[in-house]
């Protein structure tokens with residue numbers, strides 16, 4: 013990170029905590045005290061127990077920014093704890109993580125909050141979640157416009173973005189086809205997000221249809237080929253056997269790789285949801301196998 017930092021291209025490092033991690037101030041302080049100097053840090057809490065004055069006080073002591081969020085689980089509160097501020101707009105509703113477009117009203121609610129934060133800092137960082145439809149671009153520029161901070165060049169970029177969205181980034185094209193308005197896939201997408209993480213799931217969605225060939229896909233067994241790899245899942249023995257490089261790490265991390273994700277996205281939704289549900293229910297009981305290795 014040093015070269016990036018020295019060249020002035022590194023804004024801030026974001027430390028995102030898991031939703032299950034509850035407030036522990038000693039833990040937090042021990043961690044903050046060993047962070048290398050010379051960087052800007054923002055920390056994103058995802059459990060409500062952290063929303064407490066004692067948390068803000070500890071962050072202030074180390075000049076670490078509390079990440080202010082717009083997301084379903086936490087309140088959209090303004091707490092500035094450093095000489096810079098950090099904001100993340102994740103989206104709203106049940107499954108905001110990939111495909112959320114903030115409305116005018118939703119953005120407008122944030123304008124006074126952003127202004128409040130801005131008043132007490134030198135720099136304010138604001139991020140919209142990485143929506144593949146390009147909503148983030150439009151939302152970012154739009155809220156800046158509402159705050160009267162758009163340069164002529166950005167004004168032009170906003171109008172291009174709006175024209176693009178107006179043409180209707182087709183929901184049947186690219187990654188969008190996985191998240192259609194029809195809700196039959198919602199549960200599967202949620203389970204897969206939890207089992208493999210957002211970015212790996214996005215990579216799974218990016219694998220073309222032609223790369224996948226499914227031999228068996230029942231509630232008891234799945235056999236498939238994907239690119240040069242093979243996948244076998246057996247319900248009775250709770251075994252998933254697969255052979256890509258990422259999978260070898262999965263054996264330790266218990267995260268499904270993109271190939272397993274893509275196969276589950278390919279087989280009938282109801283069958284796939286059953287599998288994802290069972291794995292999710294008790295991931296520790298499942299055997300993550302690499303053929304030819306005895307683990």
Ligand SMILES: [Zn+2]
Nearest residue numbers: 256259269271
């Ligand atoms: Zn794989």
